[in-house]
Amino acid sequence: MERSSELSWAGKGILQYDVNHQKFELTRYQPSIELAPFIKHYWIVRWDLRDQEPYQQTILSHPNVNMVLEDGQARIFGISRITSTHLLKNKGAVLGVKFTSGGFYPFWNQSLDQLINISIAADKLFGEEILALAASIQQANQVYSKNTETENIRWVIQLENLIKRRLPKRDASGEKVNAIVDRIKNNPHITRVNRLANEIATNPRTLQRLFHRYIGIGPKWVIQRYRLHEAAEQMDQGELLDWANLAQNLGYFDQAHFIKDFKAIVGKSPVGYINTVNSLDH
Incomplete structure (x- = not known):
């Protein structure tokens, strides 16, 4: 093992x-x-x-x-x-x-x-x-x-x-989902569902249906979650980031919506999160 x-x-x-x-x-x-x-x-x-x-x-x-x-x-x-x-x-x-x-x-x-x-x-x-x-x-x-x-x-x-002992048969659609999610995870340039759909030669609605069935949530959420992981990792270093640029990289149209969603998901604003990291580090 x-x-x-x-x-x-x-x-x-x-x-x-x-x-x-x-x-x-x-x-x-x-x-x-x-x-x-x-x-x-x-x-x-x-x-x-x-x-x-x-x-x-x-x-x-x-x-x-x-x-x-x-x-x-x-x-x-x-x-x-x-x-x-x-x-x-x-x-x-x-x-x-x-x-x-x-x-x-x-x-x-x-x-x-x-x-x-x-x-x-x-x-x-x-x-x-x-x-x-x-x-x-x-x-x-x-x-x-x-x-x-x-x-x-x-x-x-x-x-x-x-x-x-309870292993099901291999599922081609499930393995396709695995490959798509790996693509999202490993390619930070993917910040929009339309771009992802174009890259894998499918349409957004098909992608939506596939993700909701196999993952339980849409591709937009998956993209933003992986980009948010990357942002949180940078914040864990205590870095003050370019919030407007970060929001754009996460697929948001503006900084305000990113900050609102970050606070709703994490429980504090990005600046508040960094302040917490810095206080723990010292």
Whole structure:
């Protein structure tokens, strides 16, 4: 079981990662070749904050469904339109699966727009074995482990085997969605749906239907979310940016709309966010 090599995107979506990553350990593992069309990676977060204050981490989600095993429970989380927060306290570990953008639909066979901002019980799709694995992880958190890497790999292999037993047929449309989302992520010049549609030789309405079925949300949202990840990463360096230029790069017509949306999604203005980063860094 190999660790994921997506180092350039290691902290994207984890707000203020550079300042706060010492509070926890995040490890990612690649899926087997058989599962690669469906699963982006497995991830494990561990923390030990005994004798420390609890820590609240804010996440700006990617356009992906995640399955999370934590506190003896297993749930499947759809995309969150705004940030989500996670409280870390005492000692613990969480095991998760990040599905590819088009990879969860074949398991569920329903439009993903029904999962936006909600979660469902994972055992509905993956059986009671997923709850047994979640319970074993919760139990392991209560004892000291000399080799967390070995334990991590054991958990991931168990989870992958559970998923393999319910593996659907490969889905050409889902894999097309994966390729389109990778194109958006890796090409910052894509800031408009029309431009994306032209580049992949389709029309915007077809793209809309495809994204809503397989991801649960439209291509405009996906484009802006990836550009927002890039902006947040720059802000995490404490940089005061050219807001007008940034707004244009994110696909906004003016700076005011960008600031309004940023505050609605993140909970504070861009300048307020940078001030928070600088205060944490000092």
